[in-house]
Amino acid sequence: MILGVPKEVKDHETRVGMVPANITALHEAGHKVLVQAGAGAASSLPDSEYIHAGAEIVPSAAEVWKRAEMIVKVKEPQPAEYAFFRPGLILFTYLHLAPLPGLTDELVRARVNAVAYETIREADGSLPLLTPMSEVAGRMAVQVGAQYLEAPNGGRGILIGGIPGVQPANVVILGGGVVGHNAAKMAVGLGARVTVIDRNLNRLRELDDVYASSLVTLASNVWTIREALRHADLVVGAVLIPGASAPKLIRRDMLSSMKKGAVMVDVSIDQGGCFETSRATTHTDPIYFVDGVLHYCVSNMPAAVPHTSTFGLTNATAPYMMELANHGLEAACEKNEAIREGVNTYNGYITYPAVAESQGQTWKELTAVL
Ligand SMILES: NC(=O)c1ccc[n+]([C@@H]2O[C@H](COP(=O)([O-])OP(=O)(O)OC[C@H]3O[C@@H](n4cnc5c(N)ncnc54)[C@H](O)[C@@H]3O)[C@@H](O)[C@H]2O)c1
Known part of the structure; x- marks a missing residue:
């Protein structure tokens, strides 16, 4: 051929x-x-x-x-x-x-006979041609978040891993799938205090088996999310309901309880975003603020690498x-x-x-x- x-x-x-x-x-x-x-x-x-x-x-x-x-x-x-x-x-x-x-x-x-990468689905339900880009975006989310937490970039000026004698950053990850797992891996590796929130308890069990005491897993509900946000320095949005718009897990009113200069990276933005305050941004103009909280919502993160x-x-x-x-x-x-x-x-x-x-x-x- x-x-x-x-x-x-x-x-x-x-x-x-x-x-x-x-x-x-x-x-x-x-x-x-x-x-x-x-x-x-x-x-x-x-x-x-x-x-x-x-x-x-x-x-x-x-x-x-x-x-x-x-x-x-x-x-x-x-x-x-x-x-x-x-x-x-x-x-x-x-x-x-x-x-x-x-x-x-x-x-x-x-x-034209068009074969779409994103709908190739293996018998176990996996989408093998979507996975690598989720791996990239998940890892990038923490890298980008760490960068925007620096004061000259608009963040609250916290080093994600802390230093001996000083608290590290609190990283909250919504969704523990491919993006969430890869974000967790990076955040744990950098020494952050990491919480992963998912509605799928089996997913949380798998993460717990792998990371044990290196991260906290929590079942997803409004109360848990609201509490986690109060302490968060970096929030990564990584939920997916296949084929549907992302659920708005973080409502605008929740931002008022967050720290000023905290960073929110909404990786789910390609499905509409999982924060009510998210709107798609680009690599040339990636961030904006709502109620003093920095938002990064780039819909094609892998294109940066x-x-x-x-x-x-x-x-x-x-x-x-x-x-x-x-x-x-x-x-x-x-x-x-x-x-x-x-x-x-x-x-x-x-x-x-x-x-x-x-x-x-x-x-x-x-x-x-x-
Ligand atoms: N912005 C980008 O450049 C970029 C790149 C790659 C992927 N993505 C997007 O990232 C999102 C996540 O992708 P993925 O591959 O990790 O999906 P995934 O299916 O592997 O994981 C999604 C997780 O979200 C969880 N979830 C669903 N509803 C939830 C809720 N109410 N509360 C908590 N958790 C919930 C699921 O249980 C699942 O574990 C998708 O929208 C994907 O398209 C964006």
Whole structure:
């Protein structure tokens, strides 16, 4: 198969769909990979490394899209890329189509076969292509929080781990899933006093088994959250109810009991945020204050560390892209249920019910149209 890796065009997107190791593996399996010149530059991956790995560097996005049978990207196609769509093209990328009826219509109209990273689901219910970005965001949340707790950055001027004889910071993490666990790992490692609040008691048991007395686990309810906030220096919002908007666990009135200069990092902002006072911010303008409490609500945190994020993402996408290349989409879907779950549009139909339902559209069972 001929695979193509265009340079990302979405604002501030610095990741790339393949690293040289992917190219070598695909090349050895008999496939050809076209990479647009400069596609990996922002992830510290020069064209020379792709050439060394066996890729053909092509000068324009138009040529990559035209010659490739499967396009491997990071973010959803932008309007400038819609003209490259054509029947039968396989598109493998993050799509998040539910709130994007315009892009969905274009994919359906052009009969593109679009496989979304975020809906590939393994039999155990896990979402393997979302996990690495949650790992990045969870770890970053504490790093970013520690930085904003410093007085010159607007915070209350507390060193997250304290020093001998002086209290460390209190870090409260709402949600103990992938983001929350990774945030906890960083905060414990830095010497903070860490509390994780989750509604899933089994999740709390798992964290307790791993961290024992290094952190406190609490069952989620309004009273517990209100009490924890009074002492918090850093709050990380990391809850998720799959497919739904994040619950507003921290209400505006709760902020009045918090310390001035405390920092709140709402990682759940991509699902609307779990603080009532959250609104999405960007890497260029990441923070604002409400009632003296600093808010950081960047919705694409992994883009700040493209080198790590690109490798984390492609580690996870590699086996699926190889299976798609080796067998083609139809046979890969027959063999692998996780890939079947990833198909959002096929041959002019929406095949993912949640996307159709959120847009008031009709959909077809993939197996009926394959
Ligand atoms: N901002 C970013 O750049 C970025 C990057 C990656 C992930 N995210 C987002 O971070 C969020 C968390 O992702 P994840 O991978 O950790 O999800 P996850 O499913 O692994 O974990 C979510 C946790 O929230 C808990 N939860 C649900 N309702 C709760 C409640 N009422 N009180 C307490 N806990 C509750 C669940 O029990 C679960 O343990 C998602 O919205 C995800 O999209 C954002």
